[in-house]
Amino acid sequence: MTERFGPDLLRGSLDLMVLSVLGKERAYGYQIxxxxxxxxxxxxxxxxGTLYPVLHRLEAAGLISSSWDESSGRKRKWYELTKSGKARLQVQARxxxxxxxxIQRLLAPLGLEKLPAPSPGGM
Amino acid sequence: MTERFGPDLLRGSLDLMVLSVLGKERAYGYQIxxxxxxxxxxxxxxxxGTLYPVLHRLEAAGLISSSWDESSGRKRKWYELTKSGKARLQVQARxxxxxxxxIQRLLAPLGLEKLPAPSPGGM
DNA sequence: AGGCGATATATTGCCACGCAATGCATCGTT
DNA sequence: AACGATGCATTGCGTGGCAATATATCGCCT
Incomplete structure (x- = not known):
């Protein structure tokens, strides 16, 4: 059971992760x-304290757009990818x-053991 | 032709990269x-300014050890993995x-195009 | 009615780390 | 002698994840 991923790992790909979540469908912060x-x-x-600044930064960059909605009882700020956000997702993913x-090319020649089976909690 | 990887990407895996290089064989800073x-x-x-602090940090953590050598004309500081460094490499790689x-599980359902052929400069 | 945890968004200050810039010394080549 | 590549090191800056803190509403339990 590996521990939580540290800040440094997140650093390089949190933007991508958020964009990819929004790539599926619109969502609000807490949901993401x-x-x-x-x-x-x-x-x-x-x-x-990590996620909301990310959303603000992505919105300021024009990659996502937001709109408040409280028709569902809760006051939520919904985000969705903009056109350039979709393009960025492609680029970032690539x-x-x-x-x-x-990194794989660096690690491969070392002959480290592979993890046996990807059993991520099922579902 | 993708651009250089930014600082944020490096952040999460530079240690691992350095460890993996030293996992092959001992080396000195400039060589790494x-x-x-x-x-x-x-x-x-x-x-x-990036690499040397990494090496100092890894050495301070006891993951690598160093020894000066100028028998080859040049004065070089050779690094090699310690026992705990080898263990760390395994853990980090995993x-x-x-x-x-x-991240793959997040990106997969999006149906992004795969890059056609891995032609990294040939060789 | 009151309390409490989950939901929901936001901001402040701290800290780690990549990086440009700078410095210094040696080696080989011209 | 001059210059670029080799080789190691440090300083200061900017970025961004994160704990802590703040505010507000909702549903549930007593």
Missing amino acids: QQQLREASGDLVQASA QWDEYVAV | QQQLREASGDLVQASA QWDEYVAV
Whole structure:
């Protein structure tokens, strides 16, 4: 059972993770936080102090847009990808794959044991 | 032709990269820098101001050990993995794989195009 | 009615770390 | 002698994750 991923790991890909969540469908902050937590099996636990600044930054960059809505009882700020946000998601995802490939090429020759089975809590 | 990987990406895995280079065989700072550059097709360009502090930090943590040697003309500081450094490499590599898997699970359902062919400069 | 935990958003201050810039010294080549 | 590559090191800056804190509403339990 690996521990929570540290701040340094998140640093490089939290933006991408948030964009990818919003790539599926629009969502509000708290929801994104929970989805990241669930999708990662509790390994990614972005705090409020982490996530909201990310959303503000992405919105300021024009990658996502927001709109308040309280028709559902709760006052929520819904976010969705803008056109350039969708484009950025593509670019970021591709760059991430390249980065992973680079590290894989460094690790591969070392002959480390692979983790046996991907059993992420089922579902 | 993707651009250089930014500081935020490096943040999460530079330690792992350095450890993995030393996992192959002992090396000195400048050499590690060049190997990272070459192994990544110029995508990872750790500056001296980045790399040397990393080495000092890893040594202070007892993960690597150093010894000066000028028998080869040049005065070089050789680093090698300690026992706990080798253990850490295993742990870090495994955690990295898990992290990659998490993000992969987030990106997969999005149906982004895969990059066609891994042609990293040839060789 | 009151209390409490979950939901929901936001901000402040701290700290770690990549990086440009700078410094210094040696080696090989011209 | 001059210059670029090699080789190690440090200082100061900016970025961004995070704990802590603040505020407000909702549903549930007593």
